[in-house]
Amino acid sequence: MSTNTAGTDLDELVRAVEDRNPGEPEFHQAVREVLAPLGPVLERHPEYVKARILERLVEPERQVIFRVPWVDDGGDVHVQRAMRVGFNSALGPYKGGMRFNPDVTLGTIKFLGFEQVFKNALTGLAIGGGKGGADFDPKGRSDDEVMRFCQSLMTELYRHIGPDQDVPAGDAGVAAREIGFLFGQYKRITGTYAAGALTGKGTGWGGAQVRTEATGYGLVYFVREMLAGRYEELDGRTVVVSGAGNVSIYAIEKAQALGATVVGCSDSSGALHDPDGLDLDLIKQLKLTERGHLGAYVERRGGEASFEEGATPWRIPCEIALPCATQNELDEKDAKALVKGGVRVVAEGANMPCTDEAVAVFQDAEDVLYAPGKASNAGGVAVSAFEMEQNASRNGWTFENTDERLQATMKQIHETCRRTAAEHDHEGDYVAGANIAGFLRVADAMLAQGVV
Ligand code: NDP
Ligand code: 2IT
Numbered sequence: 001m002s003t004n005t006a007g008t009d010l011d012e013l014v015r016a017v018e019d020r021n022p023g024e025p026e027f028h029q030a031v032r033e034v035l036a037p038l039g040p041v042l043e044r045h046p047e048y049v050k051a052r053i054l055e056r057l058v059e060p061e062r063q064v065i066f067r068v069p070w071v072d073d074g075g076d077v078h079v080q081r082a083m084r085v086g087f088n089s090a091l092g093p094y095k096g097g098m099r100f101n102p103d104v105t106l107g108t109i110k111f112l113g114f115e116q117v118f119k120n121a122l123t124g125l126a127i128g129g130g131k132g133g134a135d136f137d138p139k140g141r142s143d144d145e146v147m148r149f150c151q152s153l154m155t156e157l158y159r160h161i162g163p164d165q166d167v168p169a170g171d172a173g174v175a176a177r178e179i180g181f182l183f184g185q186y187k188r189i190t191g192t193y194a195a196g197a198l199t200g201k202g203t204g205w206g207g208a209q210v211r212t213e214a215t216g217y218g219l220v221y222f223v224r225e226m227l228a229g230r231y232e233e234l235d236g237r238t239v240v241v242s243g244a245g246n247v248s249i250y251a252i253e254k255a256q257a258l259g260a261t262v263v264g265c266s267d268s269s270g271a272l273h274d275p276d277g278l279d280l281d282l283i284k285q286l287k288l289t290e291r292g293h294l295g296a297y298v299e300r301r302g303g304e305a306s307f308e309e310g311a312t313p314w315r316i317p318c319e320i321a322l323p324c325a326t327q328n329e330l331d332e333k334d335a336k337a338l339v340k341g342g343v344r345v346v347a348e349g350a351n352m353p354c355t356d357e358a359v360a361v362f363q364d365a366e367d368v369l370y371a372p373g374k375a376s377n378a379g380g381v382a383v384s385a386f387e388m389e390q391n392a393s394r395n396g397w398t399f400e401n402t403d404e405r406l407q408a409t410m411k412q413i414h415e416t417c418r419r420t421a422a423e424h425d426h427e428g429d430y431v432a433g434a435n436i437a438g439f440l441r442v443a444d445a446m447l448a449q450g451v452v
Contacts, residue, residue, distance in 0.1 A: 008042055008049050010035050017058050024107030026327055030114045030352060031058055033372070037432040038439060040424065045443070051451065053443045060113060061094075062086040065106065066156045068134060070149045073142055082153050084132035086166055087113035090445035093164050094130030095120055095381060095388075097171030100178065102137040109133050111327070112171070115351050116381070118438030119374035122413050125385040130166055132157070138173050139291075150181035157182075158189045163196030163392070169384045170200045172326065175246055176212065196391035199384035208387035209399040210406060211380070216250025217403070218379015218410050219322060219349045220258065225414035226345055226369050226430075235259030240318040242266045243325030244287045244294055247349040247377065251322050252280050264316040266325065269293045271313040274305040317341035324349030335361035339368060348373035359431065375417050375434040382409045 017031050035054070042049050068080040083106055086094040096116040099109070109131050117129030136149055160166060170179055179200040186197055201207035210217070224234055237260045241248045244267045252262045261277045267287070272278070272294045279301055286292050286300075298307045314321070314334035321343050323330045327350065335358035338346065346362050348354065351373045354362070362370035383406055390396055397405075420440075421433030 008054060010039055010054075013054060013058070021107070021110070024105075024110060026111035026352070027107050027114065029328075029356065030111040033352075033356070033431065034114070034118060034435045034439065037424065037426060037429075037435055041436055041439065047447060048443050051447055053446050056446065057088065057117070057439075057442065058114070060085050060087045060110060061089060063106070063110075064157075064160050068136070068149065068153045068156070070145070070152045072145050080134050080136045080149070080153075082132070082134035082136075082157070083109055084157060084160055084166065084168070085109050085113040085130055087129045087131070088117040088442060088446075089128035090442050090449060091121055092126035092128045093162075094166035095127035095169075095384065096129060096131040097169045097380075098174045098178075098182075099131070099133035099171040100136045100138050100173035101133070102135050104133040104135045108327075112351055115374050117442060118435060119378045120381055120385075121438040121441040122375055122416060122434060123378050123382045123385065123409060124412060124416075124441075125382060127167075127381065127385050127388075130168075131171070132168055133171070136173075138178075143177065146178060147181045150178055151185040154182050154185035155189065158186050161186070161197055163194055163388065167196065167384070167388060168198055169381070170246070172245065176200065176202060176207075179207075196388045199387040201387070206387075206391055208383050208390060208402060209397060210402040211383045211387055212246070213250040213253070214383035214406055215247045215349060215377050215380030216252070216324070217254045218382065218406055219247065219251050219324070219347060219376050220254035221379065221407050221410035222371060222376040222414055223255075223320060223322070223345055223347050224258065225411055226347065226371060229418070230369075233259070234320075237261070237320050238263055238318045239320045239322065240264040240313050240316050241322045241324055241349070242271075242313050242329060242353070243323075243350065244272075244283055245324070247380075248322075248324040249280070249284060249287065251324055251349055252278060252283070255320075255322075256280065260320070263318065264313040265294070266311075266313045267294045268325075269295060270307055270309040271311040271316070272297055272305065272307050273313070273316050274301065274303070276303050276305070314338050315341070318343060320345045320347075322347055322349050323353035325353065326350055327352045328355050330354045330358050332357035332361055334358060339365045343368060345369045345371075347371040347376040349377050351377065363429070363431070369428070369430070371417075371430045372434050374438065375413050375430055378413055379406050379410055382406060
């Protein structure tokens with residue numbers, strides 16, 4: 001990381017972030033990645049240095065941590081920890097998902113909130129960055145248990161959110177069912193139908209069309225733009241996706257619709273390989289309806305399909321790899337295996353799924369394009385912002401209109417990253433392009449709004 005002449009030593013700033021936020025390696029990793037290309041940018045903009053924009057950016061505006069007690073179906077009491085981090089509101093109300101996973105810590109939520117600030121800036125929409133979550137494991141829990149947990153969580157969270165303040169949505173472990181329960185309790189406590197306080201609602205009661213599909217579809221639209229830069233198309237390409245959740249399923253759906261063959265995916269139990277192309281209806285049945293594991297696919301599908309317990313899908317040869325499961329799920333060895341297997345495009349559907357070392361492998365490889373999640377997975381939050389717009393105007397858009405706007409947004413984000421990288425001597429580097437472009441938009445707003 002280079003030192004700029006105008007007074008901010010970026011290495012020192014990273015060390016200060018590490019010292020000030022001990023035990024939060026994912027947050028440190030996210031900060032390192034964003035700061036890496038900013039040295040020359042700060043040299044061009046001494047006003048950012050004077051206003052200590054970076055020092056303010058790495059410190060969340062606010063963090064709320066609270067206890068969530070709930071009672072399971074057998075009458076036992078459980079105590080969870082939940083949190084919501086409002087990272088930056090220069091561009092709009094805090095916006096970002098809620099994650100329910102037993103591994104959730106404040107460090108996880110801070111890394112996700114920090115990423116969200118720049119992702120949301122890239123969309124060009126009026127949304128600040130935030131994130132929340134709880135160390136609750138929804139796996140194996142009944143709908144009633146999930147409802148009681150969501151109601152207990154919202155009984156505290158409600159006082160911190162609102163359409164102009166902070167607007168949560170889904171993330172891993174939180175989708176339509178959870179958003180429904182959260183919204184119901186919010187409505188009951190506040191006595192208002194403030195639809196714009198949460199996004200990802202059901203389409204029959206204030207939710208945007210395409211929000212469920214948006215992250216996965218948007219990811220594939222972004223890949224389409226990456227390929228178009230090389231005069232190539234998705235049609236006929238071989239794709240491997242990781243995960244089998246919300247992002248993965250709709251990435252598979254759109255990739256297939258555009259003519260690609262998706263030969264692999266995974267879940268927390270292992271990796272599935274189907275050389276004939278995945279049967280997406282069967283995967284939806286297993287993962288969305290039965291909420292089970294992918295292993296059952298092999299017996300029910302027959303043919304050449306195979307399932308490897310505990311494995312990642314990165315040994316399956318493919319031209320396009322879409323990591324869509326979780327952070328740091330793809331390491332250096334996986335990256336080398338993908339390059340050896342002929343990968344030419346890697347685009348992140350998850351947030352920070354590739355380790356620093358894996359990213360370096362892709363960036364050093366000849367002829368491999370790599371897109372960071374804050375650019376390629378921004379379709380979900382973009383359609384969330386469309387949902388806020390519709391709620392504010394008490395209006396509803398059609399599926400086709402929303403999908404068209406999603407496509408236009410992903411195209412714009414791709415072009416912004418490409419152009420910004422080229423303007424800053426990082427031709428073809430989507431990481432530098434995304435981080436510099438996101439930073440510039442937030443920094444200018446912060447500068448204009450004074451020292452707050
Ligand atoms: P889901 O909970 O719907 O799905 C996650 C999937 O990943 C599941 O299939 C899960 O397996 C699998 N998985 C989780 N951890 C691991 C692991 N350690 N190894 C292998 N597989 C794993 O989450 P989403 O699809 O919503 O989110 C996935 C990623 O995308 C996250 O990083 C999230 O932050 C990011 N994202 C999500 C957006 C959204 O709109 N939902 C928007 C932008 C980014 P199992 O089914 O067995 O639990
Ligand atoms: O990581 C993400 O961008 C999300 N989970 C979506 C956030 C949102 O507010 O829709």
